[in-house]
Amino acid sequence: KGDTRVPPGLVRFELLHEDQSGTKARRGRLNTPHGPIETPIFMPVGTVGSVKGVGPDDLKTLDAQIILGNTYHLMLRPTDALVGEMGGLHRFISWDRPMLTDSGGFQVFSLSEKRKITEEGAAFQSHLDGSRHFLSPERSIEIQETLGADVIMAFDECPPSTEDRAYLEKSLARTTRWLHRCVKAWSRERSSLFGIVQGGLHDDLRKRHAEEVCAVDLPGYALGGYSVGEAPEAMHAGVAYSAPLLPRDKPRYLMGVGTPLDLVTCVEHGVDMFDCVLPTRCARNGLLFTSEGKLVIRNAAYAKDPRPVDPACSCYTCRTFSRSYLRHLFAAGEILAMRLNTLHNLHYFLDLMAQVRRAIAEDRFAAFARDFRAKAVAQEA
Ligand SMILES: CNc1nc2cc3nc[nH]c(=O)c3cc2[nH]1
């Protein structure tokens, strides 16, 4: 058995098994200084250092293996300097398992005001108080290493999906130059840098950028530029083409994705890592994922429904409370509604990925994906 210990700060991927039932799905293990991550994996999003509504103890009960933080949010509040002085993000939020931070470029363009992008980087005003800030490849790496995540992301531009091809080509070339600057700024001490491939929905640009990014030897690679408003079918087709372009022996991370159907479909195409706010954000809006489809808890139909959210679910919420009570809590604006709904949705996503890992290991993932898709389509109908 290979030595699973890695030099401090570096993650190392083990490709454990490739599905033999006709898909590109694979089982892997990402060994990190904060413990192993079994892939394919779903990563709960903890934007400002908290997965909203639940604590690290809940996340361990749910068997979450890795959570995300965001450079953009944490640099604005409480600042990377403060987190650093408090011993880094793991200690600050009392999470001793792996963490990944996004590099901030995407959030600058999806959240801040008055942003201006140049070769040097992105100048922007905080969405919180309008204060002026600047992110460059060097500054992003410096912030992420201060936060101390096990996996840090290259500073990239995720071009608006409305941009034309000419803009896209210029942006790709700059993102490649920014990757080289990130590598120079990376200390290689404690965090592992993943590159990000862009290219929109253009196969030729995806191939070109994958070659440029993967020419840099890194511990892992991500597909960026998806889940930015494109049709699900377009995203699936794009990922089917671009995921196999990434090295077979390195983790492939699809950023910002996605629905349960997106997860299953993109695992089929060879993706290993996912993050999405869907389960936590939908929970806070009273939208619950179940094996029989989505359930809107405030629906009057559940006023006197004694059943759990999902009779097939083993989570604390489903073992303990009725739909009637959860509907009441949500209608009353009770804080407990946020927690119980989030526990359930996170359990649904994390348990789905555990089923996915088992199906791959047992060489039956093609059938699993086919059945899952058929059921999802029937539920949408
Ligand atoms: C919610 N959708 C979504 N979250 C993303 C985060 C990202 N980070 C860096 N680079 C990206 O291209 C990128 C794309 C993304 N899409």
Ligand SMILES: [Zn+2]
């Ligand atoms: Zn449940």
